[in-house]
Amino acid sequence: MRAFVVAVFAFLYLPIALVVLFSFNAGHHASEFTGFSEQWYGKALSNPFLVEALKNSLFIATTSALLAAFCGTAAALGLQRVGxxxxxxxxxxxxxxxxxxxxxxxxxxxxxxxxxxxxVNPFLASVWPTDQPPRLALGYGSIIAAHGLFSMALVTMIVGTRLSSLDRNLVEASSDLYATPLTTFRSIVLPQIMPAVIAGFLLAFTFSFDDFIIAFFVAGAQTTLPIYVFASIRRGVTPEINAIATIVLAASVLLVLLAQWQLGRRKPSP
Amino acid sequence: MSQGTNSGQVLTAGGQRSAGAEAAFSMRGRFLRKNLLTALLLAPATLWLVVFLVLPFVAIAVFSVGERAPEGGYQAAFTFAQYANLPARATAFWNTMMLAPVGALACLLVGYPVAYYLALRAPQRWRLILLALIVIPFWTSLLMRTYAWMYILGGRGIPALLAYIGIEDLRLINTPGAVLLGIVYGYLPLMILPIYVSLERLDRRLLEASADLGATPLSTFLGVTLRLSLPGVMTGFSLVMILLLGEYLIPTLLGGGKVFFIGNALVDLFLQSRNWPFGSAIAITLVLVSVVVLIIANRISTRLSGARRVDLI
Known part of the structure; x- marks a missing residue:
């Protein structure tokens, strides 16, 4: 059984390891490793389309994760107060x-x-005072909103789980000692749920940064990193993609580890 | 004089009334304030859910009974022609309906022993690290991880290595086998986690009791362990299956044009041939199938034991 488990872990990590290894390959071919080189990273980062896609993805992931963390936490708190x-x-x-x-x-x-x-667009055009009315179109906004839907639900669930395991005695003790509800919230509730909020934010960021399929439909004229990578993969496999993949994988792993560390924290640090 | 008395009486009465009203008002005020705060807390999430979940769903439901406009897109109508036309994509449905359960089953067969080992056999100090190693791939880009297999199975990967030892012209990528491999690779963590959770909560004394009462390890496993972990198995199985029903990346990258899934059909109908009403009918059907899968899985797991919450992280 142990051998089987080891084999499964190898199965999970070997392909990723191969991608990372060949991102440092001096040669162009995937079948032989011909020496160490970081040239593909330089090539990837000097590709203007790629850098543009990366910037878009970072902006979209940050905005949607922030919105999701805020609205999701508010919703989790609100859901404690309803029937x-x-x-x-x-x-x-x-x-x-x-x-x-x-x-x-x-x-x-x-x-x-x-x-x-x-x-909405004809309506805006008819009421707008100048000749150039704003035109709503697919783009950043629609990707952020569509990613935010999943992320907000995720944050609400994570924070909700943390809230339901919150020590009620602390809240009661606080109000018995004449703390206002706001003070109780700030000094008791918020520190306890903060790790869950941060973990939710990080996972939401990871989700948005990695998502291909939702963005593929609602991106309009915009390009995100996964959309760009998908298009390049269809044109052919190159070590340049390995370099991007390595950067993205490393960033995701870091964020997930951070999220797990935050969720694992039982008590807030003083 | 009488006027003064009158006004005094009125004042007193008014005063009393206002005191009572004030108490009632302040109670009502507190009630309102409390509800207002609740409403404010829930407002953004509600707005989001309505505009980006409920409304879109209503939109595709309306579209699915419409007609395709001659230039592509949608034309208002009330017809079930799109649903009647579903057999036109029967191959995609068939492929998906075959590979989703088979893929979920393959994940289960590979994932169960891993979850069992993690929950009941692994040394305590290793458990959390191993669990983290399972969770990390789940949250890293499916596109990048599928790309890794394209790389390995593609012409310059394993086939090139095999050519060295004389096995020529072996085709691995763009086969149903490659898609199945990609599915197991992509969704294994999602299967392991719920099973791990249900096994971890299992009362170890039951296992000892079973052994004490003379049960063989196999009958202990079948009668106690497996039975009590079935809710986790059902959660994992239904989650993996539902996500597989809408999978697009894995069949596209590892199956080439041959293994056509519903996800591929939807991308084609919405982005290429622009037959939105037909695509909407397929999407609605897909959601209905998912709901049926969820209901069946839920029935089975509540019948076997109480439903359990599973956290994905």
Whole structure:
């Protein structure tokens, strides 16, 4: 059994290791390692399209994760204060946001936004005082919103789990000692849920940064890093992609480890 | 005089009334403030869920009973022609309906022993590290991880190595086998985690009791361990299967044009041939199938034992 488990871990990590190894390959071929070189990293980072896609992805992931962390935490707090029925409806919708396949989220958002824009844009044009009314279109905003849906549901669940394991005695003790609700929140509740909020933010960032399929539908004229990489892969495998893949993998691993470390913290540091 | 008395009475009455009203008002005020805060806390999430989950779903439901406009896109109508036309994509449905359960089953067969080892056999100090090693791939880019297999299975990978020892012209990539491999690779962590959670909560005394009562290790495993971990198995199986129903990247990158999934059909219908109503009908069908899978899995696991929450991280 132990041998089998070791084999499964090898199965999980060897392909990743190979990608990383060949990103440092001096030669162009995947079948032989001809020497160490970091030339592909230089090539990747001097490719203007790639850098543009990377910047877009960083911006989208940061914005959607921040929005998700804020709204998700607020929702988790709000859900503590409502009846079982309202809670049930929210739980079902949040569960749906997580479980519905990305391809369905992508196309349904695309369809809804295109219809919405078809109504809103002529209206804006008719009421706008100048000749250049703003035109709503697919782009940063739609990717951020669509990623934020999954991320917000994720943050709500993570923070909600932490809230339900919160020590009620501390909250009661605080109000018995005449702390205002706001003080109780700031000094008791917030420090206890903060690791969950940070972990939620990091996972939301990772999700958005890695997502291909949702962005593929709602990106409009914008390009994110996964969309760019997908297009390059279809044109052919090059060590340049290995270099990007290595950077992305390293960043994701770092973020997940950070998130796990935050979730593992039982007590806030003083 | 009488006026004064009157006004005094009125004042007193008014005063009393206002005191009562004040108490009632402040209670109502507190109630309102409390509800207002709750509403404010829930407002952004509600708005988000309505605009980006409920509304889009309503939109594709409406589209699915519409018609394709001559230039592509949507034309209002009320017809079930799109649903009647579903057999046109029967191959994609068939491939998906075959590979999703088979893929989930393969994940289960590989994942169960790993979850079992992690929960019941692994040394305590190694457990969390090993668990982290399972979680990390789940949260790293599926695109990059699938790319790794393209690299390995592609012409310059394993086939090139095999050519050295004389095995020529072996085709690995763009086969159903490659897709299945990619599926197991991509979704294994999602299968292991829920099973691990249900095994970890298992009361060890039950295992001892079973052994004390003379059960063989095999019958202990079948009668106690496996039975009690079935909710985790069902959670993992249904999660993996539902996500596989909408999978696009793995069949595209590892299956080439041959292994056509519903996900590929949807991308084609929405981005290339622009038949939105038909695509919407497929998407609605996909969601309905997912719901049925979830309900069945939920029934089975609540019947076997109480439903359990599973955290994905």
């Amino acid at each position: 079982a029925r309202t809670r049930g409806v929210f739980d079902a919708l949040l569960g749906a946001a997580i479980v519905v396949p990305g391809v369905v989220i992508g196309i349904s958002t695309l369809v809804a936004l295109v219809q919405l824009f078809a109504v």
